[in-house]
Amino acid sequence: MSAAPRLRDVAPADLDALAALRRRAVIAVEAPYTADELAAWADVDLGGLRTAVATGSGAVAIAEVDGAPQGFAWVEAGTRPHLRSLYVDPRASRRGVGTLLLRRSEQWVRTQGGRWLFVAASLNAVGFYAACGYASDQPFAVRLDGPSGPLQLAMRKMVRRLD
Numbered sequence: 001m002s003a004a005p006r007l008r009d010v011a012p013a014d015l016d017a018l019a020a021l022r023r024r025a026v027i028a029v030e031a032p033y034t035a036d037e038l039a040a041w042a043d044v045d046l047g048g049l050r051t052a053v054a055t056g057s058g059a060v061a062i063a064e065v066d067g068a069p070q071g072f073a074w075v076e077a078g079t080r081p082h083l084r085s086l087y088v089d090p091r092a093s094r095r096g097v098g099t100l101l102l103r104r105s106e107q108w109v110r111t112q113g114g115r116w117l118f119v120a121a122s123l124n125a126v127g128f129y130a131a132c133g134y135a136s137d138q139p140f141a142v143r144l145d146g147p148s149g150p151l152q153l154a155m156r157k158m159v160r161r162l163d
Ligand SMILES: CC(C)(COP(=O)(O)OP(=O)(O)OC[C@H]1O[C@@H](n2cnc3c(N)ncnc32)[C@H](O)[C@@H]1OP(=O)(O)O)[C@@H](O)C(=O)NCCC(=O)NCCS
Pocket: 025, 026, 029, 085, 086, 087, 088, 089, 092, 093, 094, 095, 096, 097, 098, 099, 100, 120, 121, 122, 124, 125, 127, 128, 129, 131, 132
């Protein structure tokens, strides 16, 4: 049995490893997305994440076991606190890493005075967020550039009140 993950803030030196982890996590997603949709999702530009880490805007946390990254989360505060990223290495899935990172993100939003956390949930992750207390709002789609041209990645807006 592996040790419990430790959480810490992400540093710029972590970003390449997290980009690789993110790609592994996306490629491992199965239903309901097509291979083109997953390729487009995997190729999304990470400039916003890099800027957040460089400037300290929002909170970006990493979960590690023995120094090896297991997952990361990026959350932004403001009038509509928003979870921007949550990815767990597929080799570490269903061990509570995603829940740990989500709860830390929620706690950070509370410290900023936020009382709700909004999530743009990929359809594969709706069950995860529902298990973590998030209510499903309306469907929407994100326009991405896929290998065969523009496509629409179907998602759901979800939200949880942070009591
Ligand atoms: C979604 C994701 C973050 C979940 O992380 P995780 O560490 O595997 O999740 P946890 O172990 O904390 O799961 C907690 C509970 O959520 C639910 N859950 C997790 N994954 C689920 C799935 N694929 N389907 C249905 N329920 C799920 C279960 O109730 C689970 O408890 P259990 O394992 O005791 O049954 C991870 O699978 C991932 O990174 N997926 C690819 C990227 C992604 O979709 N990110 C979200 C973008 S919005």
